[in-house]
Amino acid sequence: MTFKRGQFKNYTLKTKLLLTYIIITIIPTALLGYVAYSQYVLSVERQVGTYIPRLLNQANNNMERQIEQYFDEMNQINNNKEVMNILRKSTYQNVSNMKQDEHLVENYLASSFMQGSREHVIGVFVSSKDRLFQNSRLSYDSGFSTSKSIGLYGNSYKLIGEERVFFPHETSLFFKERKPFVLLVKQIIDYENRHNLGTVFVALDLAFIEQTISTVDEQDDAKMWMVDNQGYIIYHSMPSFIGTLDKDKVDYPIANGSFQSDQTLYSSANSVKNRWTFMHAIPVSHLTEESDFVRNITIIAFFIIVVLAIGSSIVLAWGVAKPIQRLAGEMKRAEKGDFDIQLTNESNDEVGMLSKAFSKMLREIEELINEKYEIELKQKEAELYALQSQINPHFMYNTLENIAIMVEEDEKTSVVEMVTNLGRMLHYSLGNKDQFVPLCLELQHIQDYLVIQKARFEETLAYSVVAAHTLHDKMTPKFILQPLIENAFEHAYLPGQTLEINVTVTEEDSVMQLVIQDNGKGFSSEKLALIKQQLTDNQMFKKDDSFGLSNVNGRLVLHFGNEYHLRIQSEEGIGTKIFMRIPILDRGSVHNHDREN
Template identity: 40%
Template sequence: MIFKRRTSFQFRHFRLSSKLIITYLLLTVVPLSLLGYISYAQYARSVEAQIGEYMPKILHQANEDIDKQIDELMRLPDLLFNSEQALSILRKETYAKRSEFNKDQYDMNSYLSRTYIRGNNANVIGVFILSNQRMFYSSKQQFKQADWQNTLSGYSEKPYSIGKAQFILPSEVDLQFDAEVPYLFIQKQIYDVDNRKVLGDMLIAVDLSFIDKIFHNFESSNRANLWLMSDAGEIIYHSDRSLIGTMDTEKDNYPLRSGSFRANHAGGAKLMSINTASISGWTLVHSIPLSELMQRTNLVRNVTILLFIAISVITSLIAVWISWSMTRPLKRLSGLMKTVEMGNFQVDLKVPHRDEIGMLARSFNSMVSTIRDLIQKNYQVELRQKEAELYALQSQINPHFLYNTLETIGMAVEEGETEAVVDMVTLLGRMFRFSVSNQSKWVTIAQEVQHAEDYLTIQKFRFEDRLAFRIDKKMTDSHFLQLFTPKFILQPVVENAIKHGLDVRRKMEVCLSVSEEFDARTGEPCIVFRVSDNGPGISSEKLFQLEEALKKDSFAPKSANFGLSNVNARIGMMLGNDYGIQLHSIEGIGTEVLIRIPLNERSD
């Protein structure tokens, strides 16, 4: 515990230059090292993902090429049916003389050599026909085994589909050619359609070296392996010839039949790419160690580490020099800032330097001045906002409105209109709760419209047929509940319309509408309240004076236009000068008041 306190005390009293150097190491060297490691890991994953994405596509193309080649080879046995001479020889069952057999054997062997060996079938090593204890053949190479004819005769005894060619894979072949080329047999039964009789079997030895040409499309790597295997897992062809004919014991553990995945082996992680052919059903597999993929990346990583170390040493020396040169003027600047730390903003720092320290001092002076102005401005704005709210609240609970409402309720009681009394008391209570209980400066549009509607309903009870009103909501009620408006902006305007209209008109009609429109001035959608009436209207001269009064940034005294000026001033303070009240009036016809506010989904 004592050691910890001592260490903390010593670090707390380090020189500023030492702290800057330590900070440099913590903020640059360590994060850059971590960033380099993350970048390398991300790049390695990106390389693996890219290869894992395009390698199956190459395998798919290679499988298509192999399928195309195999399909051509599978059709070779059908060439036999183009020769009537060959078919007539195969139809013979006995010979009267040995010379006849020798002649037929010579003719058949010549036909096989001419058609299959010396033709365009470069991949055919040999062709063999087993028919009625006879063997006809032509081959580019000889088998190593002396008893190869007996071995081939055994393949004709294996069951298979009539008229359909099939493969005899390397693991099933017990014969080897002299050149030890990898091959497989294509076996097909020779069926005489005319006589409905099996004439024998044809075996075509196919050199699998043509797959090497297809494998040349892949990147050459000594550690990468590529092999072709059957559905049972038998390796038909492998880049390592010694593995041809063996079984891939891991085939059943592969998680997919087409795609790429990572596999962990004793020699390290490998990237496996697989594609299964659609025709032959054979699977082509490409395997390469991840270390092989990252070989070039590791070289770049090592060079980057060396450069990073060199740059870190150089920049550390530069940081030492900069930290030392900065500490001297900073000491003077910190001494001048002590008065500001005590909360006194009436200061002006005089730093003669023109470098960054001088810029810091000038910026500090500007910041102090700005904070001082903002404090003064916010104080005035808040004061005016409270005054506006007080004016709005007073307009709601003025004695004249209460007296008239209570007098109307008393008359309804005397006349026995119980339901009307209940309705008026309910509306009056809701208006007071809205005015007094809700302390927020913001309410939903639905609440503000409801408050204006309550006021109009109470006045309707009072003036009966002299007053009619209509509220047109062009937006859905659910939309009203999501959008907010400043409080007390509709009722003062409605009250103003009724007051001026009923003084002149025998019958007054007020229409209130709410709509969402596009504001051309701000380029943003906005909410527009329209309060229109059929009152006496306003003369053009008085309308101009009223519009000029609304433009002034001040509150009008309590007068005929108090409601409009109060609402306009509060909207300007809370939402900006782009929003507020617009007036449209024709003398003798009526007046329309437009209240424009921005689309606001928050109440703060």
């Protein structure tokens, strides 16, 4: 289509709307989508390029801490007087004495390095004065120490410092089936005589490296490896590469950080102390795999929407011809709040349909105004019921942890009691869908809760639950007490001080009076005033800010009216007392009460 000056105004309205829609909507939207996708890909690369080096540095720190722990354990040899006395010996009078010393030292090595949680230790060796004491899980072979590699025999290799980490290509030690390992070497110094008594060697399976970096090497397409300063691959997520040379290491532009090469994002973290570098590589396409899928779906949806929108624009443009001043005037009346409007346009064109839609909208607005209050009440009631059906996940976790401890300690009676109480709580929470329950069930529920908490807090928790016997069959909202008890644990408990929680239920002036009292830290006067104001205004608290009070207060006001809201007395350092009033209701009167409300 060729455009000439002044010719555009002579086009049909359909053509004008279509061209305007393409220029204003389709082209900018397509450009915006392309720019947004490009920026998202760059953002993902930057975020991953920042995040992965942090994980690699964390893996480096974890590795160094583990190795330091092993060196500390190797240093414990100096604290064993029997072993040190044997290492000080230079000669033996007979073979029997020598064998006895070997047996004693090797038993010490087995108990100190090969048992317990040290499953990654392949072998431990002590070389001293032409003697070798050893304890190994695998058969091995070793040569003598030279100036280029360290072995279990001889004394020619000079350590720089008292301890050092050696990699497989730096030692003449080999295990069965060429199992890869790292070798920790530490000099045994006789600090009393200032003599070097020998060397202790600890060979660690590379599995301890794999365990350390498991949080980093989680992606299927990612590769993770560790190289020394010469590019020798000590560990690789693909075991076939272990023991080979990383020929590209010298070309890496940075030692710590991330860089991109050949559509692959590389990250590295260097450990200067132990002469290794962690490397991580992941294809860029893997990082953007989900966004590429979304991009393709978005493009298809975009074209479908464009076709539909253009078609709709053409259809709508055909019928727009008549004035709409009358409709605009009626809209101004509605804007001022006058909804008593009767539009008599019976045509079926666009203006006619708009008039009918406007009339329908006015009717729906009137209906919505009438229904709004009822809907909000039902929604609030549903939200509160959902809240009351929840069991705090931290409480569940702590309870299961306590049960596990009791099982380990073979406290069968306590385990049975805990499981019974927890099961009863779950049945009460999930099995009964009624909003009102007898008071005796509500009291049993909080007693189960307090018994479980008593097993956790032991002597630092004391409680009592006292209720008039005549009130046990009276009806009360379900879960009306537990949020307040939980609130006491959350805000009243002071470490090192016994928390006392007392629940009393009495009848006063034909009303059920429930009081929850604790001896906790209490609220300051400013905090108490704020809470009272929020309860009066029926505001919702945040979950970390007396949320239980808001839940209970909202339900009381919803069911019984504003005169039944919570009352709170609290003094900082003394404790808190919460008063709750509920009309005395029998089973039959609960339904009548709900209908009246």
